[in-house]
Every structure is written in structure tokens, then in C-alpha cells.
Amino acid sequence: MSESAAADPGSRNAKSLPGIDYETFLSCVHCGLCTASCPTYKETLDENDSPRGRIYLMRAVADQRVSLTQAIQHHLELCLDCRACETACPSGVEYGKLIEPFRNRQFEVPRDFFHRQILWKLFPDARRLERALIPARWASRLGMMWLIRATGLWKLLPAKWGRMVTLLPPLRAVPPLPGRLPAEGTRRATVALFVGCVANAMFRHVHWATARVLQANGCDVVIPPDQACCGAIDFHSGRDEPARDLADRNLAALDRSDVDAIVVNVAGCGAMMKEYGQHWPDDRQPARVAFASKVRDVHEFLDELGWEAELGELAIRATYHDACHLAHAQGIRDAPRRLLEQIPGLRLVPLDESDTCCGAAGTYNLVQTEMADRLAARKLRNILRTGARTVVSANAGCTLQILRESRLQGTRLDVVHPMELLDRSIAAASR
Ligand code: SF4
Numbered sequence: 001m002s003e004s005a006a007a008d009p010g011s012r013n014a015k016s017l018p019g020i021d022y023e024t025f026l027s028c029v030h031c032g033l034c035t036a037s038c039p040t041y042k043e044t045l046d047e048n049d050s051p052r053g054r055i056y057l058m059r060a061v062a063d064q065r066v067s068l069t070q071a072i073q074h075h076l077e078l079c080l081d082c083r084a085c086e087t088a089c090p091s092g093v094e095y096g097k098l099i100e101p102f103r104n105r106q107f108e109v110p111r112d113f114f115h116r117q118i119l120w121k122l123f124p125d126a127r128r129l130e131r132a133l134i135p136a137r138w139a140s141r142l143g144m145m146w147l148i149r150a151t152g153l154w155k156l157l158p159a160k161w162g163r164m165v166t167l168l169p170p171l172r173a174v175p176p177l178p179g180r181l182p183a184e185g186t187r188r189a190t191v192a193l194f195v196g197c198v199a200n201a202m203f204r205h206v207h208w209a210t211a212r213v214l215q216a217n218g219c220d221v222v223i224p225p226d227q228a229c230c231g232a233i234d235f236h237s238g239r240d241e242p243a244r245d246l247a248d249r250n251l252a253a254l255d256r257s258d259v260d261a262i263v264v265n266v267a268g269c270g271a272m273m274k275e276y277g278q279h280w281p282d283d284r285q286p287a288r289v290a291f292a293s294k295v296r297d298v299h300e301f302l303d304e305l306g307w308e309a310e311l312g313e314l315a316i317r318a319t320y321h322d323a324c325h326l327a328h329a330q331g332i333r334d335a336p337r338r339l340l341e342q343i344p345g346l347r348l349v350p351l352d353e354s355d356t357c358c359g360a361a362g363t364y365n366l367v368q369t370e371m372a373d374r375l376a377a378r379k380l381r382n383i384l385r386t387g388a389r390t391v392v393s394a395n396a397g398c399t400l401q402i403l404r405e406s407r408l409q410g411t412r413l414d415v416v417h418p419m420e421l422l423d424r425s426i427a428a429a430s431r
């Protein structure tokens with residue numbers, strides 16, 4: 001330890017805070033330019049619920065000026081990890097590199113039934129989740145899910161179960177994707193499609209649409225069957241090792257020499273996979289860095305590749321919601337809009353606060369329910385003002401959250417992935 005570090009209690013302690021570079025605290029100049037972009041600050045107007053306030057709190061704990069009290073923990077738990085503050089910050093403060101390791105390593109890992117059996121065991125396992133959804137699928141077909149939601153019966157269930165029931169989308173029976181789908185016309189690229197866990201169990205039709213769009217644009221699509229959950233659920237709830245093991249399973253399954261890119265259509269998974277090289281400094285890190293460099297969000301990939309497929313007319317007024325993990329974590333805003341604006345007849349109307357979090361934020365809407373509901377209501381108000389009844393979202397969690405809010409408020413919205421609209425437009429061109 002250097003003399004100056006030894007003389008500085010903050011700096012000395014920071015070295016013992018695993019995963020946090022103390023310099024990142026120092027890069028915040030307390031200007032406050034991030035606060036207006038922070039969804040939780042916009043709701044509470046409490047500086048402790050702002051990025052600047054949270055950085056201050058974490059640094060105070062690191063410096064041992066305060067201990068990690070329940071009140072401080074609450075302000076840090078209320079953070080959505082949406083990274084809107086990173087987009088807004090002119091000093092380039094990498095807030096995610098503070099809040100994620102801080103919460104993962106300073107907070108006690110929860111051990112309740114919900115975390116052990118649902119979040120960590122059920123959600124990351126697509127096959128298990130699909131089996132667990134069979135009763136819900138039948139209930140949905142018989143109209144019982146509608147009845148449970150419409151009559152408010154879900155409120156009689158234990159809180160988290162009730163929320164999960166209201167979050168369920170219409171569950172369609174969609175066959176699994178095969179191991180390989182060939183390019184249409186001349187092959188321009190070969191990609192591995194990441195299908196994940198919750199998305200594969202609930203939104204497999206989006207994976208099919210994505211694969212068809214890629215094929216129509218000259219891509220061979222391989223779908224390795226032994227791929228796993230991206231690890232975000234475990235990582236964001238403080239379980240480093242299971243998250244690392246899932247990452248390494250994905251390296252083994254998806255990092256093939258014959259693929260040009262690993263394509264992801266769920267913003268949260270894509271953001272996690274692009275960061276595989278940052279989280280676990282062991283001898284596998286170089287392989288994870290190389291893997292991460294091949295990960296592409298599907299919009300980013302198609303935008304770079306150049307669109308080729310013929311598009312037919314879709315007479316739709318739609319609005320686009322920026323998923324936080326696409327806009328803020330991956331910096332992708334224009335590519336999805338550019339792709340959608342090619343569709344003849346589609347009118348894309350701007351959405352106020354399009355990049356303000358809808359409150360989904362991974363599993364946030366199951367654990368921080370009050371703030372999640374406030375942000376969902378705010379998002380729906382903005383959507384309804386556009387006059388559009390088709391909402392385009394490139395993240396499964398946002399889709400679930402916006403659908404839930406619209407159903408609870410009695411409004412009818414079609415919430416779709418950009419790939420679904422592009423797939424429909426390609427189909428329309430061939431009719
Ligand atoms: S995080 Fe950035 S924008 Fe926010 S107070 Fe610090 S320096 Fe300013």
C-alpha cells in the first residue's frame with residue numbers, strides 16, 4: 001500500500017471493498033446533472049434516491065464515515081440499475097460499476113423461499129419454467145387468467161404470487177427452435193441466436209420472428225441447445241458464482257469458430273453478456289472478454305449488416321419504448337428506430353420519457369413493488385398520450401411490465417418486439 005493510501009482511511013478501506021475501483025467514486029464531481037434523468041429521484045425528489053446521493057452514500061460507507069444502516073440500504077436497493085445516470089453524466093461516471101458490486105458484495109444475499117426456489121431455481125431454467133407454466137397455459141386458454149385479473153382475485157394470493165399472475169403474458173404453444181435455420185438467398189453471415197430462459201419460456205414466438213428476420217437478411221442461424229440463462233438474475237441478486245458458471249456454459253455452447261456474432265434479442269441479457277469480461281477476474285477472463293466482443297444486440301447487428309429483405313405494408317401507429325439495458329447499458333437507441341422506420345405504412349410516434357425505466361428492471365417489479373407500480377403508471381400515461389396502441393419494446397421484462405399495467409388500467413395495448421413487426425412486414429411483402 002502506498003503512503004498516501006495508508007494515510008487516507010477512505011482509500012485504505014476502498015482497497016478492501018471487492019470489485020470497486022475507488023477512483024470511480026472520485027470521478028463524480030457532484031454536479032447533479034444526472035438527477036433529472038433518475039426515475040426514482042423524479043418520483044421521490046429525495047436526494048438519497050438520486051445517483052449523486054447514492055454515490056455519496058456508497059462512498060461514505062467505503063470511507064467508514066457511516067455504517068451500512070437499513071435506511072442507506074433502502075436507498076441503494078431502490079435503485080433500478082437502469083443506468084440512465086450514466087447516459088446523462090458529462091463526467092463519464094460508470095455508476096453501474098459502483099452499484100452492482102456494492103449491492104452484490106455488501107448486502108446480505110437473501111435466502112427466502114422466493115429467491116431460492118423461484119428466482120434462482122425456476123427462472124434461469126427454461127425447461128423447468130416451461131413445465132411450471134403448463135397450468136397457467138391451460139388456465140389462460142380457459143379464460144381463467146383473465147377472470148383472476150379482471151375480478152381482482154389475484155389480490156387474495158400471497159403478494160409475490162399475485163404479482164407473478166398479473167405479469168404473465170398470453171402464453172402461446174410455440175415449438176422449440178431447431179439447431180440450425182438456413183439463410184435465404186446468398187449467405188452473408190452465420191450467427192448464434194441466444195434464447196435464454198424466461199424469454200424462451202414466454203416469448204419463444206419472438207425468437208422465431210428474430211430467426212426469420214435474420215434468415216430473410218441472408219443469415220444462417222444456429223441455436224445451440226446447451227446454452228443457458230445469461231446469469232443476470234443470479235448476478236443482480238448477489239450470487240456471483242452461479243452467474244459465472246452460467247456465463248461459462250454459454251461460452252462453451254455459443255462461442256463457436258463458425259459464427260460471426262452471438263445475437264441477442266433481449267436487452268437485459270445482451271447487456272449482461274457484453275459484460276462477461278468484467279465480473280470475474282480469474283484465468284477464464286480472457287476467454288470471456290473475447291466472447292463478449294462477439295455479442296451483438298439483434299438491432300445493432302442488422303443495422304451494421306445492412307437490411308436486404310423486402311418489406312410489405314403495415315398500417316400501424318406505434319411508439320417505441322427504450323429499454324434501459326439497450327439505451328443506457330448498451331447505448332443502442334437509433335438502430336431499432338431505423339429498422340422500424342423502414343416498414344411501409346408504419347408511423348412511429350415519439351414517446352415522452354421513452355428512456356425512463358418502466359419499473360421492470362429485471363426482478364425489481366417483484367421486490368420493489370411500490371416504486372415499480374409508480375413507474376409503470378408513469379410509463380402508461382406517457383404511452384396513452386401518444387395515441388398509439390402498439391408499443392414496441394426490445395426487452396421481455398419491459399413487455400411484461402407495460403402489458404401488466406395496461407391490463408390493470410383497463411386499456412388495450414399491443415406490446416410487441418421490433419422483430420415481430422419486421423417479421424410481419426416481411427410476411428406482408430410475400431403475400
Ligand atoms: S454522477 Fe455525473 S452527473 Fe451525476 S453528480 Fe456525479 S458527475 Fe455529476
Ligand code: SF4
Pocket residue numbers: 037038039040041049050051054078079080081082083084085086095
Ligand atoms: S441507475 Fe437509474 S435508478 Fe439508479 S441512480 Fe442511476 S438513474 Fe437512478
